Amino acid sequence: EVQLLESGGGLVQTGGSLRLSCAASGFTFTNYAMTWVRQAPGKGLEWVSTLTNIDGSPHYADSVKGRFTISSDSSKNTLFLHMSNLRTEDTAVYYCAKTAMVYARGFDYWGQGTRVTVSS
Amino acid sequence: QSALTQPASVSGSPGQSITISCTGTNNDMGTYNLVSWYQHYPGKAPKRVIYEGNKRPSGISNRFSGSKSGNTASLTISGLQVEDEADYYCCSYVSSGTWVFGGGTKLTVL
Numbered sequence: 001e002v003q004l005l006e007s008g009g010g011l012v013q014t015g016g017s018l019r020l021s022c023a024a025s026g027f028t029f030t031n032y033a034m035t036w037v038r039q040a041p042g043k044g045l046e047w048v049s050t051l052t053n054i055d056g057s058p059h060y061a062d063s064v065k066g067r068f069t070i071s072s073d074s075s076k077n078t079l080f081l082h083m084s085n086l087r088t089e090d091t092a093v094y095y096c097a098k099t100a101m102v103y104a105r106g107f108d109y110w111g112q113g114t115r116v117t118v119s120s
Numbered sequence: 121q122s123a124l125t126q127p128a129s130v131s132g133s134p135g136q137s138i139t140i141s142c143t144g145t146n147n148d149m150g151t152y153n154l155v156s157w158y159q160h161y162p163g164k165a166p167k168r169v170i171y172e173g174n175k176r177p178s179g180i181s182n183r184f185s186g187s188k189s190g191n192t193a194s195l196t197i198s199g200l201q202v203e204d205e206a207d208y209y210c211c212s213y214v215s216s217g218t219w220v221f222g223g224g225t226k227l228t229v230l
Contacts, residue, residue, distance in 0.1 A: 033217065037166075044123065044224035045158070045166065045209050050217045059217035062121050095165065104213040105172055106156030110165040 002026040002109040004096045009114030016086050020114055022079040022096030029077040033099035035107060036070065036081050038092035038116075046092075049081065050099060064090075086118045124148065124210055124222035131228040137198040140225045142210030144191050148220050154213040155193040157186060159206050160224075166209070170195060197227070205229040 008020040022034070036048040049070040050059045058070045069082040079096055093115050097107035125143040132138040142155065149155070153173025158166040168177055170186040173193060183204075185196045193212075197204055210222040 035219075037221075044207075045160070045211075045221045046123075047211070047219040047221055050219070052217045057217065061218075097166075100171065102172075103217065104152070104154040105175075106168055106211055106213070106219070107158075107166075108168055108171075108177065110167070112165050 002098060004098060004109060004111035006094065006096050006111045006114035009094065009116045011117045011119060012086055014086060014088060014118055014120045016118070017082070017084040018086065018116060020081040020083065020094055020096075020116070022081075022111060024077045024079065024096075024098070027098065029072075030074050032101065033103065034070075034072065034079045035097045035099050036079075037095045037097055037107070037110075038090075039095070039113075040089070040092040043092075045095075048094070051079065083116070086116075088118050088120055090116065091118045092116060121218075121220055124212060124220055126208075126210060126222040126225045128223070129226045129228065131230055132200045133230050134200050134202060136200050137196060138200060138227065140195045140197075140208055140210075140227070142193040142195070142212075142222045144193075144212055144220070146191060148212050148214050149188075149191040149193070150212075150214075153188045153193070155186065155188060156211045156213075157184075157195045158209045158211065159204075160209060161206050169208075200229050202229050 157170040
């Protein structure tokens, strides 16, 4: 059974940093791209970042480019999102999602999310 | 990276059918049907209900169907049930590891 468990959320001040983790199990972690999606309060889902499995390249939404870094530790089957220079608009629930083998098929499994609150 | 356009809300009665539209541009919808749809109950993990425009994942009811015409994709839910009341999001694969979501549609089952 595929399981994704996010952690690391919390309250941080503007300009601060935070690292989110996503512990994955139930599938061969290195065979799949992994993605972070967020939902700000009262807003919709927003794609944030993907770490591809083909060449390990990261991709970012314009809203976080230069501030967020996606990475992984394959020995621990864990995905990370390093967030720096945080803004109030980064306040959201952050979901980790397993990307389908064929990228066009979207995200086939999701975690329950971890909440990040950025306060001024 | 502008969000795809969805209606903010739709509603229907049990047993009826509803359709949610999702409109993008040539850049983000493209020629192929690379749209997936997600059902999201507040506070829960989103669930994929349609992928590649019209395919259902294992375990998803055949009451859910998808289609695409031009730059507009659609999700149809037939035989509405109370438990279908949720938020629904479309998502298009743009290119090389980037995606864009729609703004979301709140489905109310009256």
